[in-house]
Amino acid sequence: MKPIDTISMELAQQRQNSLTKPPGSLGQLEAIAIQLAACQGTSCPQIKQPWISVFAADHGITEEGVSAFPAVVTQEMVKNFSAGGAAITVISKQEKAYFEVVDVGVFNDVSPLPNLVSERVAPGSFNFAQQPAMNQTMLAQAMQVGKNAVARALSKGADLFIAGEMGIGNTSSAAVIISQLCQLPLANLVGRGTGVNDEQLLHKYKVLKAALNLHQADMQTPEDVLRCIGGLEIAALTGAYLECAREGLPMVVDGVIACAAALLAYEMQPAVKPWMLFGHQSIEPAQQAVFKHIDVTPILDLEMRLGEGSGAAMALPIIRLACALHANMATFEEAQVSDAH
Structure with missing residues (x-):
C-alpha cells in the first residue's frame, strides 16, 4: 500500500486553521480536504477527473428466492447503463466523470455494447x-x-475512483460477509435489498443463516469469506479498492455492497483506509456496521438504497466544494481579519 503524505496533511491542517472561519466550523468538509491533501501530496487538493466503473455480475443465491427481482434484471440493467438511462450514468454525465460498466459475470453475455x-x-x-x-x-x-x-x-489521468455494482442478489452476499467479518448477528443485518416483503425477508434470513453455517469452518481468512459467500462483482470491487491504495488513487465507497468489499479490502490490508472516502449512508442496516467497524463517517445521508455507485457519485459535488473552500477561502492574514488569538 502506498503511504499517504503526512507532511501535506499537516500543511492542509495548518491552512484550515488559518482560514477566515472558526476552527472546525466547516465540519466534515475540512476533514475531506485534509484527507485528499494527504492522498494527493499537496496542501490544496482538487478533483479534475473522476472515474466511475460499475461492476456487474449475477449470483447463484438468487435460485433460493432471496430477491424481489429476477436475475435477468442484471443484464437488463447493464444494457440500461450502456444506453445512459440509469441513475449513475445521469450523475456521471452531470459531474463530467468517465463512466464504464464492466461485465464480470452476468449470466448471459450482452457484449458488444457502448461503454461496456x-x-x-x-x-x-x-x-x-x-x-x-x-x-x-x-x-x-x-x-x-x-x-x-x-x-x-x-x-486516463483519473484522480478519484468510484466503483459501483449491479447484481441481483448481492445484498444477500453483503449481509453475510459483514456478519462474518464484524462477528455480528445476521438477524440485525439482513435488509430488504431491492424491496422484499416481510415474508420474503424472513425467508432470506433463513437461507443466509443456513449458508453461513454451511461455510463456517472454511472461512478462516477474508479471502476465504469472499470466495465462499461473496460474488464476482464484489471480488472485482475488492480488487479495485486494494489496487487504488497500492497506486495512490483516492476512492469513494458507495452503499452496502461496496462497503462489504471495502470491509474485505480493509481486513486484507488495513492500510487501504486512508485512501477511502465513504459517499453515503444507505438504509441497509449492514452498512452502518461497516462504518462502526472501520471507524469512518459517510458524507451524505439521503436515505438511498439504489447501488450502482450512485450514492458515492452523489457525494462528488460535496467533495469538490470541500477542495474549493480549502483552496480559495482567504486566510485571516490575507483578509486582514482578527483571529481568535
Missing part, C-alpha cells in the same frame, strides 16, 4: 447456499478485473 468492458470470469457465481460462491481461480480472476479497471482509470 467485457471481462467475464464466469456466467455468475455459484449458489453459496449449496457450495462456495467461487473457486480460487474465479476469485483471483475477478479481483484482477477490478485491478484492470484502476489501471484504465490511471491511464
